[in-house]
Amino acid sequence: MLAAVDHVQLAAPPGSEDLLRVYYVEVLGMTEIPKPPVLAARGGCWFRAGAVQLHLGIEKDFRPAKKAHPGLRVTGIEAFAARLRALRAEVTWDDNLPGHRRFYSADPVGNRLEFLEPGGS
Numbered sequence: 496m497l498a499a500v501d502h503v504q505l506a507a508p509p510g511s512e513d514l515l516r517v518y519y520v521e522v523l524g525m526t527e528i529p530k531p532p533v534l535a536a537r538g539g540c541w542f543r544a545g546a547v548q549l550h551l552g553i554e555k556d557f558r559p560a561k562k563a564h565p566g567l568r569v570t571g572i573e574a575f576a577a578r579l580r581a582l583r584a585e586v587t588w589d590d591n592l593p594g595h596r597r598f599y600s601a602d603p604v605g606n607r608l609e610f611l612e613p614g615g616s
Contacts, residue, residue, distance in 0.1 A: 559606045
């Protein structure tokens with residue numbers, strides 16, 4: 496029986512780890528967590544914020560996820576969006592999900608991320 500989502504993995508191009516660290520740590524406020532040595536040899540990086548884990552794995556023939564995306568629940572969505580904009584990350588609001596405030600952003604390699612908070616119309 497399924498109990499929870501352990502992590503979400505997104506792909507990234509070779510050599511993009513430093514760009515990813517800036518975005519996921521400095522912009523989103525996540526913490527980088529160490530990969531097991533056997534997996535670290537493959538490149539990429541892992542991040543955590545509370546119970547949320549995002550793993551970025553290196554893919555030689557990388558294409559960013561433009562439709563598929565993790566939906567990340569946030570608190571204080573207006574302030575979170577302002578933080579992203581202040582750090583030059585895109586913020587695209589979408590009011591098509593009843594009962595939620597949400598916006599989309601993209602990481603520096605083009606992967607789509609959804610940020611949402613219950614409430615609103």
